[in-house]
Amino acid sequence: MSLRFALLALLSSGAMTGYDVSKHFSQSVAHVWHAPDSQIYPELRRMSVEGLLEVETVKWGARGEKKEYHVTDAGFEALRAWVNTPIEVRRQRDPAFLKAAYLEWADAESVREEMRTQIRFHQSLLDLLEHTRATLLDRTHPTLVRRLARIPSADHDRIVAWKVFAYDGLIAQARLQIEWARRGLELVETFDSAGLAPLEDPPYASTPSP
Amino acid sequence: MSLRFALLALLSSGAMTGYDVSKHFSQSVAHVWHAPDSQIYPELRRMSVEGLLEVETVKWGARGEKKEYHVTDAGFEALRAWVNTPIEVRRQRDPAFLKAAYLEWADAESVREEMRTQIRFHQSLLDLLEHTRATLLDRTHPTLVRRLARIPSADHDRIVAWKVFAYDGLIAQARLQIEWARRGLELVETFDSAGLAPLEDPPYASTPSP
DNA sequence: TTTGACATGTAATGAGTTACATGATTTC
DNA sequence: GAAATCATGTAACTCATTACATGTCAAA
Numbered sequence: 001m002s003l004r005f006a007l008l009a010l011l012s013s014g015a016m017t018g019y020d021v022s023k024h025f026s027q028s029v030a031h032v033w034h035a036p037d038s039q040i041y042p043e044l045r046r047m048s049v050e051g052l053l054e055v056e057t058v059k060w061g062a063r064g065e066k067k068e069y070h071v072t073d074a075g076f077e078a079l080r081a082w083v084n085t086p087i088e089v090r091r092q093r094d095p096a097f098l099k100a101a102y103l104e105w106a107d108a109e110s111v112r113e114e115m116r117t118q119i120r121f122h123q124s125l126l127d128l129l130e131h132t133r134a135t136l137l138d139r140t141h142p143t144l145v146r147r148l149a150r151i152p153s154a155d156h157d158r159i160v161a162w163k164v165f166a167y168d169g170l171i172a173q174a175r176l177q178i179e180w181a182r183r184g185l186e187l188v189e190t191f192d193s194a195g196l197a198p199l200e201d202p203p204y205a206s207t208p209s210p
Numbered sequence: 211m212s213l214r215f216a217l218l219a220l221l222s223s224g225a226m227t228g229y230d231v232s233k234h235f236s237q238s239v240a241h242v243w244h245a246p247d248s249q250i251y252p253e254l255r256r257m258s259v260e261g262l263l264e265v266e267t268v269k270w271g272a273r274g275e276k277k278e279y280h281v282t283d284a285g286f287e288a289l290r291a292w293v294n295t296p297i298e299v300r301r302q303r304d305p306a307f308l309k310a311a312y313l314e315w316a317d318a319e320s321v322r323e324e325m326r327t328q329i330r331f332h333q334s335l336l337d338l339l340e341h342t343r344a345t346l347l348d349r350t351h352p353t354l355v356r357r358l359a360r361i362p363s364a365d366h367d368r369i370v371a372w373k374v375f376a377y378d379g380l381i382a383q384a385r386l387q388i389e390w391a392r393r394g395l396e397l398v399e400t401f402d403s404a405g406l407a408p409l410e411d412p413p414y415a416s417t418p419s420p
Numbered sequence: 421t422t423t424g425a426c427a428t429g430t431a432a433t434g435a436g437t438t439a440c441a442t443g444a445t446t447t448c
Numbered sequence: 449g450a451a452a453t454c455a456t457g458t459a460a461c462t463c464a465t466t467a468c469a470t471g472t473c474a475a476a
Binding site for chain 1: 243305316331365371373397
């Protein structure tokens with residue numbers, strides 16, 4: 001259900017074709033809610049069927065066509081209803097933490113590789129998030145530019161502030177993950193230098209116990 | 211796919227019936243990978259079909275029956291293969307951050323309610339995580355007790371350390387979310403006291419722009 | 421004999437992933 | 449004429465959610 005509101009929120013910045021949605025999406029909303037094209041196009045269609053969006057078919061070149069999606073009044077209403085209802089709280093489901101809890105089964109080198117992978121991933125995510133945050137603050141972010149152009153300037157500060165707030169949260173999380181993985185890297189050394197081998201064999205046979 | 215390894219990891223502490231799995235699950239693995247019973251039972255069956263688990267049917271009372279699941283050698287191998295392969299990195303998908311980025315559409319009171327809900331949720335999660343962490347450290351956690359009983363004591367420290375490490379990550383995340391929501395609470399006051407109303411109407415009509 | 425814990429699921433639906441499939445237009 | 453980008457999806461599958469469904473056993 002969230003994808004629908006992610007798209008509604010994106011399209012509230014101005015009408016776009018499916019292709020533009022997919023491009024803007026990856027540079028903005030995707031940082032908080034990732035989705036592939038194969039999920040975006042069908043959802044846009046569904047939303048227009050349900051009256052949240054209006055489709056305008058636009059000629060493109062000689063034979064080409066594209067669809068431009070506009071948020072309808074019902075769409076804006078749905079968007080406002082969504083932001084004004086308390087969130088559905090979801091419990092965490094992160095494979096990194098799941099795996100971390102059972103690393104006694106891993107050998108030291110795999111743990112190191114795992115932690116390094118984590119650090120690399122979250123570091124490059126962090127770079128991206130910080131860069132995006134900067135383009136929000138200086139108001140050069142393409143989706144933000146479109147958005148602000150249609151809105152009285154009295155509201156600009158607040159719009160930017162909430163987006164920066166969201167990115168601050170994401171940035172803090174990424175930093176945390178990096179720090180955490182670094183501590184994992186330290187931890188594995190203490191065991192490895194103590195000469196502890198991983199649990200290589202089942203601690204009990206696969207025979208049933210009565 | 212992760213559910214499978216969550217179950218394998220849990221059952222690596224000793225054989226259990228489906229019911230016991232479901233009970234232990236909610237007190238341990240669920241903190242890193244939540245799943246309802248309706249997902250657990252069928253997955254256990256599938257895993258036994260695929261040879262990762264062995265089922266022993268145990269009589270229970272006069273008419274009752276229960277199934278005890280044992281990790282097979284193939285199961286342990288799969289578990290070890292999983293912890294020794296670098297993780298599939300997944301991009302974030304958190305409705306809280308998604309919503310935060312578009313709070314210019316919300317009215318002040320809804321934002322307050324939202325942030326308070328977030329704080330309440332993560333505070334009670336934090337309490338649970340800290341309590342669980344303590345039972346790991348003093349080694350009274352029921353699943354951990356079962357696990358350690360079957361393993362040479364030389365390995366105990368390391369087993370506990372990785373689990374505590376995982377909980378440390380979760381605890382840090384929960385704290386972060388609370389702090390973040392508190393800053394959201396401050397932010398909404400600055401706008402509300404400035405007398406800014408939410409964007410109550412679409413900033414542009416639903417008419418197509420050429 | 422009633423309550424609470426024990427025990428095991430199914431069925432329907434929705435959300436998300438992966439891989440594939442196709443063609444037009446613009447720019448070099 | 450080739451390459452990049454614009455444009456729009458489908459199909460098959462897996463995973464997760466929600467709601468329901470049913471019965472046993474032990475203890476008070």
